Amino acid sequence: MDSSILSDLSPLAGKKIMVVGAGIAGLTFDVSLRRSWTEESGDFPEVLHYVAHR
């Protein structure tokens, strides 16, 4: 059995996440991810927000 299924390590650990937009929805995702992250989750992912300038 894959032991990672039973661990607290997040599948997002150490990854790079691209979020389109930095409004309510985009920032809520970022903040909620940070608040739910624990030491056991692994390395916090790099979160980048892409925002279009008008």
Ligand SMILES: Cc1cc2nc3c(=O)[nH]c(=O)nc-3n(C[C@H](O)[C@H](O)[C@H](O)COP(=O)(O)OP(=O)(O)OC[C@H]3O[C@@H](n4cnc5c(N)ncnc54)[C@H](O)[C@@H]3O)c2cc1C
């Ligand atoms: C004047 C005003 C007052 C408001 N007051 C209230 C209030 O008092 N209370 C309340 O609950 N709601 C209020 N709202 C509504 C609230 O702002 C929206 O419901 C909320 O911001 C929607 O969140 P969202 O994440 O969907 O979009 P947004 O917060 O608008 O975020 C969208 C993001 O995507 C980016 N984006 C857009 N197009 C692209 C693209 N093509 N590529 C990359 N990035 C892109 C934008 O730059 C922005 O960062 C108000 C809205 C306005 C306009």
